[in-house]
Amino acid sequence: MPWPGLGRWLNGEIGFTMEERMRGTHRFLRDLPPEVRAGAELPLLFVARWGHPRAAAYLNPLGGDFMRADLEGEITAGGLCDAAPMKGELELRYLKDATVRYRFEFVASGRRWRYEGEKSGLRPWNLHRTHTTCRGRIVDQQNGEPLSESVVHFDLAELPRFLASLRLR
Numbered sequence: 001m002p003w004p005g006l007g008r009w010l011n012g013e014i015g016f017t018m019e020e021r022m023r024g025t026h027r028f029l030r031d032l033p034p035e036v037r038a039g040a041e042l043p044l045l046f047v048a049r050w051g052h053p054r055a056a057a058y059l060n061p062l063g064g065d066f067m068r069a070d071l072e073g074e075i076t077a078g079g080l081c082d083a084a085p086m087k088g089e090l091e092l093r094y095l096k097d098a099t100v101r102y103r104f105e106f107v108a109s110g111r112r113w114r115y116e117g118e119k120s121g122l123r124p125w126n127l128h129r130t131h132t133t134c135r136g137r138i139v140d141q142q143n144g145e146p147l148s149e150s151v152v153h154f155d156l157a158e159l160p161r162f163l164a165s166l167r168l169r
Contacts, residue, residue: 016058017051019073019165022117022134024152026077032109032147042078044150046115048102049073050090053169067092071104075115077138077148081108086115098122102134105141112141117152132156 026044031037050071052058057065071090074083088104102117117136132154138147154162 014055015051015053015169016055017049017165017167017169018162019047019049020154020162021045021047021158022152022154024134024150026138026148026150028079028148029146032079036079040079044075044077044152046075046086046104046152047073048086048090048104051167055168061095067094071102073104075104075106077108080113080138080147081106084108088115094122100131100134102136113147114139114141117150128156 023043023045025041027041028036028038036042048071050069052065052069054065057063058067058069060066068089068091070087072085072087075086076082076084084106086104086106088102091101091103093099093101098121100119100122102115105112105114107113115136115138117134119130119132119134121130123130134150134152134154136150136152138150139145140147
């Protein structure tokens with residue numbers, strides 16, 4: 001075989017991981033006793049390590065894992081948590097609806113929360129804007145009520161670090 005690693009790739013033996021940082025703010029939609037009031041805008045940061053154990057499956061449009069990756073990392077949401085562990089999924093939905101979706105869960109203030117975020121309107125001519133802006137919300141997992149809305153950004157100055165974080169395994 002001309003490329004020794006190609007067989008391992010096609011057999012699903014090679015996976016990958018990457019690390020992405022998103023920074024911005026979130027605004028509480030309701031009071032969170034005792035000190036945080038609705039309307040308060042505070043910092044939001046998440047560091048997400050995402051990837052797939054089988055890159056060939058990740059890139060196969062006929063498979064169930066197409067462009068869907070496991071995600072884990074930490075989230076800091078001002079007034080709620082500081083570097084709380086989180087776990088979930090990242091889905092690149094370029095062909096379905098031109099979006100990238102982040103879904104992950106974490107525990108803070110003794111409760112389970114879910115972050116739901118989306119980069120939308122992805123087109124080749126506007127990736128510098130749409131691929132760097134994620135609008136999301138934090139939702140109470142117990143009752144489904146939204147706690148806060150957020151806008152976070154991927155800083156293009158971090159692109160070299162993001163690309164250098166690619167690890168094959």
